[in-house]
Amino acid sequence: MKLTVKQQKFADNYIKSGNATQSAIDAGYSKHTSRSIGQENLTKPDIKNYIKDNLVKIESHKIMDATEALQLLTSIARGETKETVISSTPFGTTEDEKTADLKTRISAMKEILKRYPSSDKLMSAKIRKLEAEADVAEQKARDARIGGQDVGKQFDKMFERLKEDSDK
Structure with a gap:
C-alpha cells in the first residue's frame, strides 16, 4: 500500500x-x-x-566502503590530501594547509599494499628507502630542536649507519 x-x-x-x-x-x-x-x-x-x-x-x-577507504589511502600516499594545521604566533594564529609527512604517506602505502600482496622486491626496496629517509629527517629535526650540537655531523653519522643497514 x-x-x-x-x-x-x-x-x-x-x-x-x-x-x-x-x-x-x-x-x-x-x-x-x-x-x-x-x-x-x-x-x-x-x-x-x-x-x-x-x-x-x-x-x-x-559507512565507508572498501573502495572509499582505498581511494582515501591512495590520495594520502600521493600527497594529494591536505590537512589544516593551526599554529600559534606572537601575532595570533595562522592556518596552513600541508600534505601528510613521509611517515604518514608510507603508512598509507603499507595499508594499500596489505590489500594487494605481491612479492615485488623493487617496491619493497623503495619503501625501505623512504622509511630510512623519513627516519633520517625525523632524527635531524630532533637534533635541531635539542640545539647546541653539531647537527651536520650527527646527520652524516646517522645517514652512514642507515646506508650500511640498507646495503645488507
Whole structure:
C-alpha cells in the first residue's frame, strides 16, 4: 500500500527528528490528536517499513566502503590530501594547509599494499628507502630542536649507519 501525502510527511519528519508528536504536527495533523496519531502511525506496517528502509539508506551512506577507504589511502600516499594545521604566533594564529609527512604517506602505502600482496622486491626496496629517509629527517629535526650540537655531523653519522643497514 502506498503512503498518503500526510503519512509520508510524517515519516520523513520522524526520520529527521525521532519525535512522533512533532512529526505529526509538522505533517498537518491536529495538535490535539498529534500524540495519538504519531504513535498510531508508528505501528502501521507501511509507515514502519518506509521509515526502516530510509534509515537503512541513510546509515549505509555514513559507512565507508572498501573502495572509499582505498581511494582515501591512495590520495594520502600521493600527497594529494591536505590537512589544516593551526599554529600559534606572537601575532595570533595562522592556518596552513600541508600534505601528510613521509611517515604518514608510507603508512598509507603499507595499508594499500596489505590489500594487494605481491612479492615485488623493487617496491619493497623503495619503501625501505623512504622509511630510512623519513627516519633520517625525523632524527635531524630532533637534533635541531635539542640545539647546541653539531647537527651536520650527527646527520652524516646517522645517514652512514642507515646506508650500511640498507646495503645488507
